[in-house]
Amino acid sequence: MNKVVVITGASSGLGLSHAIFLTYKGYTVFGTSRKETLDKDLLKQLFLQDHTQWKFVNKEKTKVKAGKILAPKELLNQLDTLIAKITYFKMDVTSDSSVKEAISEMEEKAKAINNHGIDILINNAGIGFFGSVEDLSMEEWKQTFDINFFGMLRVIRAILPFMFARGSGQIINTSSLGGFVAIPYQTHYSAAKAAVKILSEGLNMELKSFNIKVSALLPSDINTSFNINTYKLTKETNESLTSIDLEKMLANPPIEKNSRHYAFAKRVWKVIVQNLIVSPPPLVVSRKIAKILRRKNPKISYQAGSFEQKFLISLIRRIFPDTFNYTMLAKYYGL
Ligand SMILES: NC(=O)c1ccc[n+]([C@@H]2O[C@H](COP(=O)([O-])OP(=O)(O)OC[C@H]3O[C@@H](n4cnc5c(N)ncnc54)[C@H](OP(=O)(O)O)[C@@H]3O)[C@@H](O)[C@H]2O)c1
Numbered sequence: 580m581n582k583v584v585v586i587t588g589a590s591s592g593l594g595l596s597h598a599i600f601l602t603y604k605g606y607t608v609f610g611t612s613r614k615e616t617l618d619k620d621l622l623k624q625l626f627l628q629d630h631t632q633w634k635f636v637n638k639e640k641t642k643v644k645a646g647k648i649l650a651p652k653e654l655l656n657q658l659d660t661l662i663a664k665i666t667y668f669k670m671d672v673t674s675d676s677s678v679k680e681a682i683s684e685m686e687e688k689a690k691a692i693n694n695h696g697i698d699i700l701i702n703n704a705g706i707g708f709f710g711s712v713e714d715l716s717m718e719e720w721k722q723t724f725d726i727n728f729f730g731m732l733r734v735i736r737a738i739l740p741f742m743f744a745r746g747s748g749q750i751i752n753t754s755s756l757g758g759f760v761a762i763p764y765q766t767h768y769s770a771a772k773a774a775v776k777i778l779s780e781g782l783n784m785e786l787k788s789f790n791i792k793v794s795a796l797l798p799s800d801i802n803t804s805f806n807i808n809t810y811k812l813t814k815e816t817n818e819s820l821t822s823i824d825l826e827k828m829l830a831n832p833p834i835e836k837n838s839r840h841y842a843f844a845k846r847v848w849k850v851i852v853q854n855l856i857v858s859p860p861p862l863v864v865s866r867k868i869a870k871i872l873r874r875k876n877p878k879i880s881y882q883a884g885s886f887e888q889k890f891l892i893s894l895i896r897r898i899f900p901d902t903f904n905y906t907m908l909a910k911y912y913g914l
């Protein structure tokens with residue numbers, strides 16, 4: 580097929596899963612990461628961990644045991660080959676020059692492969708801190724928007740001239756169900772993801788006439804290292820942790836003990852950490868992306884992941900008034 584897909588943040592979690600799955604489906608995948616080099620064995624380990632079904636083994640839900648691996652056998656048999664086929668490029672989405680250089684290099688490489696250039700962009704790189712609106716510094720607020728929102732915008736602006744020149748293209752921006760409803764103590768993240776959703780909706784209308792399709796993707800909680808990375812980022816630590824070290828993450832929540840929000844935020848952190856580990860594997864979202872790419876006329880936005888979250892968050896929100904919804908949500912988080 581020789582369609583070239585660029586996936587930002589393809590070194591772990593959702594991006595890595597999309598990269599592996601789309602390679603499996605026959606696309607040529609260019610993945611990006613800030614890292615100079617990536618250890619392919621580590622990528623394999625990360626993929627397998629994210630696709631392990633975890634079950635709580637104690638009442639406090641602080642320990643998990645592994646169930647089966649939730650990925651098709653044929654894909655697992657080819658995993659090493661699929662990972663080896665992904666070409667990685669260094670790109671920091673917070674830097675204009677890094678984005679421009681990486682996109683130009685990828686466009687050149689894509690042209691050498693298919694004669695026309697990058698066909699599809701999956702804007703996926705993203706981060707989150709944990710903390711109250713009050714406690715997070717302005718720097719942390721700005722960083723959240725710089726990566727999650729302006730980062731996606733930078734990549735779009737760098738890639739669009741090539742898509743305009745060719746008269747076609749497709750862009751999928753990763754928002755979140757957390758961009759549809761606010762998550763307490765991740766309000767900064769929800770705000771940035773809501774901005775990504777609106778950006779996608781506006782772009783969809785502006786680019787329609789140029790044959791460039793744009794959709795927003797809103798995943799539910801998905802079992803990735805996102806919370807580990809949130810923990811490390813907020814605590815500014817390099818501790819070697821994996822997403823299954825629940826006891827450690829719950830015992831030392833990423834909140835200052837002297838914060839007036841400590842007791843409330845600690846409860847919310849527990850729910851967030853527990854939720855992610857038993858949430859669906861990234862392949863659920865990668866499959867959705869493959870479906871979107873097959874559609875002639877993709878929709879303006881897609882939800883993906885856990886049925887319960889999609890149902891509760893989007894359907895109930897449409898039916899009941901916000902006061903009711905947010906009262907229930909606050910209760911759910913123990914607030
Ligand atoms: N997991 C969920 O429950 C969930 C739900 C809804 C939406 N999402 C969204 O899905 C996307 C992927 O999340 P994930 O769960 O897969 O998290 P993850 O495992 O932490 O992956 C984040 C990716 O973003 C990249 N990244 C971070 N900062 C970057 C920067 N400045 N420049 C370039 N790349 C950067 C990381 O690559 P390097 O560190 O190698 O640079 C990594 O590959 C995010 O946008 C997230 O908000 C996740």
